[in-house]
Amino acid sequence: MKPLSRRQMAWRAAQDIENGAYVNLGIGLPTLCSDFIPEGREIVFHSENGILGMGPAPKPGEEDKDLINAGKQLTTLVPGGVFFHHNDAFVMIRGGHLDLALLGAFEVSESGDLANWTTEDPNFSPGVGGAMDLAVGAREVRVIVEHVTKEGRPRIRKACAYPLTAPHCVKRIYTNLAVLDVTGDGIVVREMVEGFDLDGLQALTEPRLRLANDWKRLEAPEV
Amino acid sequence: MKPLSRRQMAWRAAQDIENGAYVNLGIGLPTLCSDFIPEGREIVFHSENGILGMGPAPKPGEEDKDLINAGKQLTTLVPGGVFFHHNDAFVMIRGGHLDLALLGAFEVSESGDLANWTTEDPNFSPGVGGAMDLAVGAREVRVIVEHVTKEGRPRIRKACAYPLTAPHCVKRIYTNLAVLDVTGDGIVVREMVEGFDLDGLQALTEPRLRLANDWKRLEAPEV
Amino acid sequence: MIDKRVRTLAEAVAGVKHGATVLCSGFGAVGEPVELLNALRWSGVKDLVCVANNAGTGDEGLAGLIKDGRVRKIVCSFPRTTDPHCFEAAYKAGKIELEIVPQGTLSERMRAGAAGLGGFYVKTAAGTKLGEGKETREIDGELYVLEKPIRGDIALCRADRADRWGNLTYRKSARNFNPVMAMAAALTAVQVREIVPLGALDPECVVTPGIFVDRIVVV
Amino acid sequence: MIDKRVRTLAEAVAGVKHGATVLCSGFGAVGEPVELLNALRWSGVKDLVCVANNAGTGDEGLAGLIKDGRVRKIVCSFPRTTDPHCFEAAYKAGKIELEIVPQGTLSERMRAGAAGLGGFYVKTAAGTKLGEGKETREIDGELYVLEKPIRGDIALCRADRADRWGNLTYRKSARNFNPVMAMAAALTAVQVREIVPLGALDPECVVTPGIFVDRIVVV
Numbered sequence: 001m002k003p004l005s006r007r008q009m010a011w012r013a014a015q016d017i018e019n020g021a022y023v024n025l026g027i028g029l030p031t032l033c034s035d036f037i038p039e040g041r042e043i044v045f046h047s048e049n050g051i052l053g054m055g056p057a058p059k060p061g062e063e064d065k066d067l068i069n070a071g072k073q074l075t076t077l078v079p080g081g082v083f084f085h086h087n088d089a090f091v092m093i094r095g096g097h098l099d100l101a102l103l104g105a106f107e108v109s110e111s112g113d114l115a116n117w118t119t120e121d122p123n124f125s126p127g128v129g130g131a132m133d134l135a136v137g138a139r140e141v142r143v144i145v146e147h148v149t150k151e152g153r154p155r156i157r158k159a160c161a162y163p164l165t166a167p168h169c170v171k172r173i174y175t176n177l178a179v180l181d182v183t184g185d186g187i188v189v190r191e192m193v194e195g196f197d198l199d200g201l202q203a204l205t206e207p208r209l210r211l212a213n214d215w216k217r218l219e220a221p222e223v
Numbered sequence: 224m225k226p227l228s229r230r231q232m233a234w235r236a237a238q239d240i241e242n243g244a245y246v247n248l249g250i251g252l253p254t255l256c257s258d259f260i261p262e263g264r265e266i267v268f269h270s271e272n273g274i275l276g277m278g279p280a281p282k283p284g285e286e287d288k289d290l291i292n293a294g295k296q297l298t299t300l301v302p303g304g305v306f307f308h309h310n311d312a313f314v315m316i317r318g319g320h321l322d323l324a325l326l327g328a329f330e331v332s333e334s335g336d337l338a339n340w341t342t343e344d345p346n347f348s349p350g351v352g353g354a355m356d357l358a359v360g361a362r363e364v365r366v367i368v369e370h371v372t373k374e375g376r377p378r379i380r381k382a383c384a385y386p387l388t389a390p391h392c393v394k395r396i397y398t399n400l401a402v403l404d405v406t407g408d409g410i411v412v413r414e415m416v417e418g419f420d421l422d423g424l425q426a427l428t429e430p431r432l433r434l435a436n437d438w439k440r441l442e443a444p445e446v
Numbered sequence: 447m448i449d450k451r452v453r454t455l456a457e458a459v460a461g462v463k464h465g466a467t468v469l470c471s472g473f474g475a476v477g478e479p480v481e482l483l484n485a486l487r488w489s490g491v492k493d494l495v496c497v498a499n500n501a502g503t504g505d506e507g508l509a510g511l512i513k514d515g516r517v518r519k520i521v522c523s524f525p526r527t528t529d530p531h532c533f534e535a536a537y538k539a540g541k542i543e544l545e546i547v548p549q550g551t552l553s554e555r556m557r558a559g560a561a562g563l564g565g566f567y568v569k570t571a572a573g574t575k576l577g578e579g580k581e582t583r584e585i586d587g588e589l590y591v592l593e594k595p596i597r598g599d600i601a602l603c604r605a606d607r608a609d610r611w612g613n614l615t616y617r618k619s620a621r622n623f624n625p626v627m628a629m630a631a632a633l634t635a636v637q638v639r640e641i642v643p644l645g646a647l648d649p650e651c652v653v654t655p656g657i658f659v660d661r662i663v664v665v
Numbered sequence: 666m667i668d669k670r671v672r673t674l675a676e677a678v679a680g681v682k683h684g685a686t687v688l689c690s691g692f693g694a695v696g697e698p699v700e701l702l703n704a705l706r707w708s709g710v711k712d713l714v715c716v717a718n719n720a721g722t723g724d725e726g727l728a729g730l731i732k733d734g735r736v737r738k739i740v741c742s743f744p745r746t747t748d749p750h751c752f753e754a755a756y757k758a759g760k761i762e763l764e765i766v767p768q769g770t771l772s773e774r775m776r777a778g779a780a781g782l783g784g785f786y787v788k789t790a791a792g793t794k795l796g797e798g799k800e801t802r803e804i805d806g807e808l809y810v811l812e813k814p815i816r817g818d819i820a821l822c823r824a825d826r827a828d829r830w831g832n833l834t835y836r837k838s839a840r841n842f843n844p845v846m847a848m849a850a851a852l853t854a855v856q857v858r859e860i861v862p863l864g865a866l867d868p869e870c871v872v873t874p875g876i877f878v879d880r881i882v883v884v
Contacts, residue, residue, distance in 0.1 A: 020448045022657050042448045044611070044657070048768060049692045049841045052655050053611075065695065066839040072693045072747055079645030080611045082652040083837055085844040085872070086692070086718075087776050090769030091629060094562035094789065097657050125720075125756050126765055127743035128795065133769035136788040137562055163794040243667045245876050265667045267830070267876070271549060272473045272622050275874050276830075288476065289620040295474045295528055302864030303830045305871040306618055308625040308653070309473070309499075310557050313550030314848060317570065317781035320876050348501075348537050349546055350524035351576065356550035359569040360781055386575040554780070564786030564802070564809040566777070583783070590783040615869065650834065651870040 001195030003147075003176040008220035011036040013102055013144050013174045017043055024048065024093065024134055026103035026116075027071040029144050033102060036223060044080075046098055048089045048130040053081020070130065093130065094137035101138035103131065105145040105170075107160040110207035112170040112182040114143065115162035128165075135166035147175035148204050156180070156187065157206045177201060179218055186210055191218035224418030226370075226399040231443035234259040236325055236367050236397045240266055247271065247316065247357055249326035249339075250294040252367050256325060259446060267303075269321055271312045271353040276304020293353065316353065317360035324361035326354065328368040328393075330383040333430035335393040335405040337366065338385035351388075358389035370398035370427055377429045379403070379410065400424060402441055409433055414441035450612040450662050451641060455485035458635040458663040462491050462600050465518075469556065469598035469627040470498040470508050474527045477620035479604040479637045480507035481665045486602065487511050493518045497556070497596060499549065499623060501525035501533035512536050521596070523549035546576060551593055553626050559595035560629035560658075568593055598631035605654065608638040609645070612659030613652045621653065628658045637665040669831040669881050670860060674704035677854040677882040681710050681819050684737075688775065688817035688846040689717040689727050693746045696839035698823040698856045699726035700884045705821070706730050712737045716775070716815060718768065718842060720744035720752035731755050740815070742768035765795060770812055772845050778814035779848035779877075787812055817850035824873070827857040828864070831878030832871045840872065847877045856884040 004012065010032035017023055017033070019041040025031045034056065037043050045054040047070045054069060055076035062076070069075040077083075092098060107115040114135050118126045135141055145155050156173065173180045178201055179191040189211050192201055198211045227235065233255035240246055240256070242264040248254045257279065260266050268277040270293045277292060278299035285299070292298040300306075315321060330338040337358050340351045358364055368378050379396065396403040401424055402414040412434050415424055421434045452458050459482055462468070468486070472478025486494075487510050494517050501520050502509030509532040511517050520542060525533050536542040547555070548570045558566055567590035571577035581592040603624045605614040614636060616624060628634045636659055671677050678701055681687070687705070691697025705713075706729050713736050720739050721728030728751040730736050739761060744752050755761040766774070767789045777785055786809035790796035800811040822843045824833040833855060835843060847853045855878055 040447075044448070046657070047838070049695075049838050051838055052657055053649075064837060066837040068693070068695050068838055072695075077649060077837070080609055080613065080656070082613055082647075082649045082655045083835075083840055084652075084655060085840050086768075086772045086842045087845045088655075090772055091557075091561040092655075092657055094769050094787070095560045095629065096562060097560075097629075125744045125753065125763060127741075127745055128765055128767050129743040130768040132767040132789045132793065132795065136791075137769075164792065166789075167792045263666075267667070269876070270619070272476075272619050274619055275876055276868075287618060289618040291474070291476050291619055295476075300618070300868060303828055303832065303875070305832055305866075305868045305874045306616075306621055307871075307874060308621050309549075309553045309623045310626045311874075313553055314776075314780040315874075315876055317550050317568070318779045318848065319781060320779075320848075348525045348534065348544060350522075350526055351546055351548050352524040353549040355548040355570045355574065355576065359572075360550075387573065389570075390573045554782075558785070561773070562788065563773075564788070564804040564807075566785040567783030569781065569783070585783040588783075617869075648870070650836075650872075651867070653869075 002193045004193065004220050007032060007223045009144050009174055009176055011220050011223045012179065013142065017100065021099040022046055022097065023100045023102065024098050024138065028104050030102040030104055031071060046092060048093060050084050050086055050089050051077065051081065053078045090133055093133045096137060096139055098138040099140065101134040101141050103134060103141060103143050105143040105155065106162050107155050107157050108143055108170050108173055109157050109160045110187050112168045113160050114165045114170050115160040116165050118163055120163065131165050135169045140171050141169045142172040143170050144174045147177040154204055154206045188212050189215055191216050193218045225416045227416065227443050230255060230446045232367050232397055232399055234443050234446045235402065236365065240323065244322040245269055245320065246323045246325065247321050247361065251327050253325040253327055254294060269315060271316060273307050273309055273312050274300065274304065276301045313356055316356045319360060319362055321361040322363065324357040324364050326357060326364060326366050328366040328378065329385050330378050330380050331366055331393050331396055332380050332383045333410050335391045336383050337388045337393050338383040339388050341386055343386065354388050358392045363394050364392045365395040366393050367397045370400040377427055380429045411435050412438055414439050416441045449610045450659060451610055452661045452663050455481055455663055458482055458661045459485045459489055462486060462489065464491055465493040466599040467495045467497065469601035469631050470496050471603045471623045471627045473499050473622040475503045477604050477622045477624055478507050479602045482602040482635055482637050483507040483511055487514055487516060492516045495519045495521065497521045497598060499523050500527035501530055503528050505532060512542060515541060517542055519543035519545065521545045521547060523547055523552050548576065553623065555593055555596040556626050556630040559597035560626065563595060565592050565594050596630065601627040601631035601634045603628050603634060603636040605636050605638045607640050607642055607647060608636065608662045609642055609647055611644060612656030612662055613647050614654035614659065615647060615651060616653055625654050628654050634659050635661040637663055640664065668829045669878060670829055671880045671882050674700055674882055677701055677880045678704045678708055681705060681708065683710055684712045685818040686714045686716065688820035688850050689715050690822045690842045690846045692718050692841040694722045696823050696841045696843055697726050698821045701821040701854055701856050702726040702730055706733055706735060711735045714738045714740065716740045716817060718742050719746035720749055722747050724751060731761060734760060736761055738762035738764065740764045740766060742766055742771050767795065772842065774812055774815040775845050775849040778816035782814060784811050784813050815849065818852065820846040820850035820853045822847050822853060822855040824855050824857045826859050826861055826866060827855065827881045828861055828866055830863060831875030831881055832866050833873035833878065834866060834870060835872055844873050847873045853878050854880040856882055859883065
């Protein structure tokens with residue numbers, strides 16, 4: 001059994017980002033994907049605070065305090081990148097202009113409901129940021145998430161227990177164990193890591209899984 | 224009896240434009256007002272096609288075909304003037320950011336209803352342009368209009384016969400015979416040209432007029 | 447590599463279907479993508495619904511499309527502009543349907559389409575003939591009408607400079623409807639004066655980010 | 666002559682009343698008008714409703730206002746940002762009311778306020794806890810919620826350069842909420858790095874036209 005590391009999960013999700021795509025990467029794990037875009041593809045990264053064409057983190061000495069990403073980390077702009085205001089950033093998001101939003105999640109349901117904004121933990125004030133806008137607005141929403149919680153509870157559920165970010169929005173799920181598609185006909189396993197068969201994966205997943213005829217082993221290089 | 228010329232009407236309306244005002248001048252007669260701003264006042268002229276800080280018509284040799292006003296005449300930009308797109312131009316108009324819209328009219332009613340977009344003449348296709356947006360959006364709407372039609376029919380009416388541009392929007396009316404305010408208590412005459420008394424003006428006006436206690440003679444220089 | 451440059455006007459307008467909704471930019475002739483509109487005319491497409499501020503000037507561009515009977519309906523704020531004879535002839539002959547929309551509402555409806563909104567309430571036209579038949583609602587004591595978004599199948603735009611990603615700048619009042627129309631269509635084709643290398647446009651001064659643009663052609 | 670320059674931060678925030686709605690720009694600390702917010706704190710005004718993306722960083726600016734108990738309610742998309750200890754303490758003590766609004770809806774509600782709209786329908790939050798209690802409507806088979814405009818009594822903004830008419834440019838991602846907030850308040854005060862002579866800003870590159878700005882102060 002070879003579950004993927006977090007960096008490998010990001011690597012796997014990055015392989016599916018097509019040349020020319022306009023992409024918003026959610027805070028945390030999804031942000032890592034920009035490090036793993038296959039050679040030769042030109043991808044334009046969007047940030048809800050008014051950037052299109054975000055580059056990698058700045059090299060030492062090149063930091064600019066006025067240039068941050070949605071996670072409030074310092075970032076850079078690539079040639080061709082542009083700045084705009086928050087309202088235009090959300091015209092892009094909500095109006096279906098982004099090809100892909102790659103987001104983190106607490107839970108995903110079998111019908112593609114996404115819960116990623118609050119666990120209702122009374123120790124934290126709630127906060128939603130741009131999560132709901134991205135979930136309803138991007139042409140395609142994919143999620144990167146650990147297959148189960150630290151306590152071993154499935155994160156792919158029949159119905160989300162946590163408050164929804166948006167109903168019926170997730171199309172593909174990348175976990176440390178599998179790549180799964182949310183279809184009109186339930187959840188389909190496209191890839192599984194070595195050491196798993198459908199029964200093994202099913203035991204860690206709440207809704208009924210189907211195995212794609214052309215399923216493959218999920219493998220990622222050491223990254 | 225000394226009715227004002229069209230240029231004098233524009234002159235009179237221009238005297239009331241305060242320093243620092245953001246103003247949209249309607250097509251036709253109102254456009255002339257920019258020639259008569261009193262010395263020392265800085266006024267910012269807005270055009271719905273995306274200009275703030277319009278200047279006078281270009282001098283020969285300085286024409287730029289990409290720089291026109293809302294009436295599609297060549298214009299200029301003053302220092303401090305800026306360009307923006309149509310949508311932002313109407314955010315300014317509709318959002319109450321313009322201090323004044325000075326418009327032409329076919330008719331004005333005693334409650335300040337404005338009719339200035341169509342006479343329903345079957346020989347012309349209808350067209351509204353930005354008239355309705357200006358009428359509902361500017362902080363104050365004033366109108367410049369001949370007191371009566373060529374046929375001698377009053378243009379200040381109990382109720383407009385032509386289709387409305389907007390109800391209850393006009394606050395002040397400049398005619399070739401008088402300056403009138405639309406108040407909650409009917410139309411008040413502020414100024415009348417020489418040779419008119421209230422009865423004489425009333426005969427050319429449909430709704431009942433009241434004379435302001437401090438009314439004055441309406442006089443304008445030869446311009 | 448992302449490269450939105452196309453070589454010909456025909457390529458720029460390729461794929462438009464009969465009956466398509468076409469957002470036609472410009473304010474009168476200023477900012478009008480005349481050559482793209484001419485190319486659309488040559489493509490033979492018909493039954494178009496054109497959204498524009500005016501209804502064409504002279505015999506070229508939008509006027510030419512109307513002259514050839516390709517436009518079933520025009521949605522605009524003010525059909526008559528400098529030399530509108532093509533529109534006037536079609537209108538008098540009953541060959542073109544006309545929907546008059548206040549200029550700000552026209553722009554805002556396209557922005558709503560671009561921004562993923564389902565509609566908005568606006569005071570403009572409330573209590574007037576142009577507001578008749580629209581859902582009306584009193585909000586804080588004032589009347590508003592509900593306006594629906596407009597989206598185009600294609601937007602035809604005109605800009606000054608572009609890079610291969612489709613970032614655009616405009617010139618003076620030729621900006622007008624171009625930025626909002628560029629955002630509001632499934633496909634956006636833009637004729638530009640000049641294409642510059644990627645990175646040559648100041649990222650603080652790009653007006654239309656390339657995400658809204660699909661095809662650019664130098665005219 | 667139009668001259669929106671004021672000499673002191675105190676003048677820039679003068680006249681704000683207890684209970685006022687204050688639009689506080691910035692995304693985290695970037696683009697936050699820290700000095701104007703500090704001046705508002707020194708002015709002694711209280712019971713404020715602050716609209717912001719976050720709820721303050723460190724001990725200055727918006728965080729300082731909250732620390733001093735001047736903010737009755739905060740309307741924001743994500744209160745926790747870098748070092749939100751002032752907000753967290755007030756929130757846990759039940760001393761501040763919190764309204765969570767999705768980031769795009771927050772921005773769009775202010776734009777609606779700026780644009781004279783009565784409200785708009787948006788998919789964001791439909792079918793979620795944040796959409797509960799809102800008017801919901803099905804449009805073309807999808808659920809939308811009705812959102813109302815937000816207008817401030819004052820907007821506090823931060824820009825890079827200005828001229829005496831109040832035209833503004835920004836720097837990189839410090840632009841963020843500044844342009845929309847500047848449009849959406851009865852009074853807009855802006856702290857800038859530099860004031861340049863009228864005509865020195867490129868008219869094609871001004872982001873906030875001066876019509877939206879009332880007071881500018883160099884910090």
